[in-house]
Amino acid sequence: MSISLKTHKMIWGRSGNMCSFPECKMQLVVDETSTDDPSIIGEEAHIIARKVNGPRGKHPLKKEKRDKYDNLILLCSIHHKIVDDQEQKYTIEKLREYKNSHETWIKDNLVTDDKKIRDDELYVTYIEKFIELTDLNNWTNWTSFVFGSSEFFPKEQFDSLVKVPNYIISRIWPKRYKLLESSLINFKNVLNDIFRVYYEYPNENSNGYYTRKFYRDYQRERFSHNVDAYSHQIENKALEDYNFHISLIEDLMLELTRALNYICDYIRAYIFEGFRIEEGVILIMRGDFFSTKSYRVEYRDTQRIELPYQGLRNFMKDRTTRDLCFGEGINENYFKKMPWEE
16 A cells, blocks of 8 residues: 555645744745756655554554545654654654644635645646556566566556557546656557557567567478468568567557656646655666666756657667667558558
């Protein structure tokens, strides 16, 4: 169990980004400077500890409720340490009183934008569903199958990802944070092209989805017949096309990870400054059973525009300019027109 984004948003918003300890009211977000990002110095303290052996932890409150809004109070690091070190003095009842008194003071003394609060809560609802559909918190682990020697999409995650494009385009967006909305559209565009490429040579089993090894069709034909050198060239070309295809899927998955980190950037910018601060950026892991390596992939510098992904053809052309790629070149087979498009 962990604290949800919606709970993060509620605890910080209703506390006014201030320490809830009486007479403290320290601002817990230090504004960004020309050279540094904002600094988060507040801590979401548990009134009843997450674990039974923690401060005030011996309580009948169920485990799944200990990361909920009602059991959290926003404190500066100093007062967080004090209330946990002196749990006999700072009881459950006293901390609940501090929390309620502080939030009442915020409501009575600070001007709040109710429309913004409603918009932010709607964004949070959408984002939490997006996190669930993409299995964002497990991204590095499940995508390692795509980048590993097995080269397949796990069934559970693939079937969930299929739902993402329609979910994104069907939302009623508040249009308050257009760059956040655009970053989600960008993710959707990359994902659509991943499906487009995958379904050129699809295959599946009970574990997941993988690329059909179409070059083996030519191998079987060559071994079952006395074929000429020309057929052998066709087989080699098919193997070359297969390797291109696998590299393209990997490169598109790198791009999807960049797009995901881009979304996280805008969640921090507009919704909650502390989003994934502890976990860090989303990495990808590539390797085999003997050796793996982690990579950090992001949009850099001039790539950080409203829609960094400019379609499949442009991506094939420009992928070598990204921070990491595994293939190169354009294959026109992916742009063949259907009969009704002629």
